Amino acid sequence: MSVSRRGGSRGTAVLGAVAVVAAAALATGVASADASTTGASSTYLVVYKEKTSTSGAGSAVAAAGGQVVATYAPISVVVARSASPDFAAKMRRATGVEGAVATTRFASAVDGGAVSADTAAATQTTANVAGLPGLNDSLSGLQWDMTQIKVGEAHAISTGDPSILVGDIDTGLDYTHPDLAPNVDSAASANCVSGAPVPGAVAAADDNGHGTHTAGTIAAAANGIGIVGVAPSVKIAGIKAGNADGFFFPEAVVCSFMWAADHGVDVTNNSYFADPWLFNCRNDAEQRAIWTAERRAIKYAQNKGVLVVAAAGNQADDLSHPTQDATSPDDTNPVLRTISNACAVVPTEVPGVVGVSATGNKQMKSFYSSYGISAVDVAAPGGDSILQLTPAAPNGRVLSTWPAALLTVTCLPARRLVDASGATYCYQQGTSMASPHAAGVAALIASVTGDTGGALAADLQRATNPIACPADISPYAFFPGVDDGAAQRCQGGRGQNGWFGAGEVDALKAVG
Template identity: 65%
Template sequence: MRSRSLARPLLCAGLAVGIAAASAVPAAIAETPTGAAPTVQGQQAQNYLVLYRSGGKAAGASLSAIQASGGSVVADYSAIGVAVVSSSASNFPAKLRAADASVDAASATASFGVALKDDAADGPADQTVPASLAPGDDPLSGLQWDMTQIHAPEARAISGGSPSVVVGDIDTGLDWSHPDLAPNVDFAKSASCIGGVPNQDPAAWMDDYGHGTHTAGTIAAAKNGLGIVGVAPNVKLAGIKAGDASGFFFPEAVVCAFMWAADHGIAVTNNSYFGDPWLFNCKNDPQQRAIWEAERRAIRYAQSKGTLVVAAANNQADDLAHPTQDATSPDTTAPVVRDITNACAVVPAEVPGVVTVSAVGNLGLKSFFSSYGIGVVDVTAPGGDSVLQRTAAAPNGRVLSTWPASIGCSRAVYDSGAKYCYLQGTSMATPHVAGLAALLASTGANSGQIASRIANTADPIACPADVSIYSFFPALDGGTPQACTGGRAYNSFYGHGQINALRAIGG
């Protein structure tokens, strides 16, 4: 898995993290492959996702077949009929399927990660912004144009959410020592899922990449007289680490993350990553289908436990409702252009029941990079736009949020020693929606009611009268010009519209 953010050959960008250089016009999105080669006999073991046909068989029942095929069980998610198995055996999937007829598929995961690129690699030097220059709820609130745009300050005046509600940020972990996050971190419900097995050691789920700390701050940075304020500053945050220090998201970590969230009473998950090695995961391909189905089962299991899943639409400027070509996959080798259909989908954005979010900038237009699609996008939220939507309120076009002190950020802001960073991407949009969902969960609403309320109280936005403003950035898969379809009440760019936190909580 990976977080699909903006990345440019001459600029820089991110995971659901954003693009970089302010003055240049980005040309293409690039991701760094893991470089992992398929395992063969004699090489080190790698993990496989094993999918059982029954959808509920325990790997323990298949232990003899796994062992006979040269594997060992790493994690057994019997509730969804998925196991994580390690093996260095040659042709392990074929051997296992031959030994156990209940195995539907076994897919290697080691080469299925893609490094994230952040939006902080170039640009102006770090700066300290005195509190006197940024009045508001907290010292840097005056820099949070994104919160103003969705009426978060007015909503917070009514309710900041309940500490009994926990949002699981499935990401690169979070910096639990950051003073703007520390008051709200739920250590008991946080874990690392790297490798497919939960590890609750706080050192294991500490953010060593930065992206998870950024999304966490947008959701629930505390209102404590320091830095910024999140959408829901009173709710708790669970860091569920699925992305490692190199920015790789592997399928077994994502499955583990949803299972953890489901079994630990997490009301909402924020998700800013997409399935690899194929941007579009095709269900009619045996290997890709195994990944799609395992992750779909894990998401469905979380949903069945009452968890609302919120996900980013991605930054390819693709029309996800009408995919025709995938020009960026596979990520582990040189991309091969392939024709695709609606049998191919982006995970988790296109999994049924997921609330999928596109991005807008400070002018309320779809961000130039944001993907879109009728029947895919539910709502939109501020994700930034450094090319088309720089304004007095958003001079660099990006979104400010919390950042680990030990990790570099070329667009950093400090308050009392705490570090904050400007980024852009659909991943910056998604946590606004997750935070709003947490405010609604604090009222006792269930996941279905929350999703409906968010959509029904959004501010509708009509398709732009002139979409030629996006002509410099056609879809990165197929080169199709961006086009908006649908009416003001619902369309492919904005779904039901931009979220309105005040309206949503009844203000």
């Protein structure tokens, strides 16, 4: 999300007692009315019992007054559309169906991270800036994040193998950007927004900016232009699940993982939270149907050897000890509700998913980053514009690629950068920025070991530098959890704790 409250960027939110504004890096999403109650056509997830055949779904959906959009037989899930207000009720009575729910109200938003408000400052145009060891592109001198995790040193050994494919499940990517074009795999890219994949990089073009930013961190080419990604020689697929407003609807999330599983993707980056419910609770029928479908899709991808890497979120919440959810549903009007460990964040808390917290340039946990002893596996640079300003990171944020057409639309003025070639970039912060660093390191590991899935996840956790819980957490006193209002706390030892997991990722260890 890394740009809104979870990992991406949408609207404004208040983080903590001091009312730090979570600036909108993207256009504010406007929620539509629930079509299932207005008579307009709505999209539905129809979830059959696990391992039940969906061969009769077409007839059942038609009989209930709908049309099939896509059938995902391996996970017994169907995406349908209908204008009938009782479509879901009819489908729930169909043979083999476990649940059916309209998804119109159920979107998640990318979250670029809690950020302080930017003022004035026009777009900056810069000539080449001094590079860093092993990083020689024109803006490499601004990439404190890459220096911190030893990317330059790693590139002396490996820049990644072109046979490795990273699927960036996000808002798409700018396949024409000069730092991304050399590495985009168009055949493996798709637009999943409708719930049915539309193949090709053109279809998956980014109309938001968030996906282009995360893609650049993963695989921006080492071509002398702009920045360098963690794994600049691997291939990247844009799998568009988020729309222009940064909303990720459940049918798009399901479609994306099924596409990744069946198109040779080795690693997926997921900088968002799925479903409008930050915490998905098993005792709620609507939430259960949606997260059952999403979790099945993730498991299907994992069974095909896909490593799923996901942002922990930007709520400063302890995901391992949830008590309240004040964020959901984030596409309409959030309602405060009491929750427990029966509720979980998707995809971060799905078994086998590598959860990533964010660090800044002082290698402290970022003030906004969510955490949890059972949820965070590794940490990576995501930026911190309040607690971790340094000479190397004067604004605390991470620089990466941004679509030229959106630079003055979805990137705030003080964050814009145009290098001497005319290529466009934007500074952002959030766990959305941390997750692609970890995904890029995983791609480097896969390049040198050939490992996949669970073995690759274990490799990634070993390719880290452990960071102990800080003795003094007073700097975080002003940033309690957004949802429960509780003071931040760090549990665990140096080798595994709730703030940093096994530690901050290290690209040199990944290839050494």
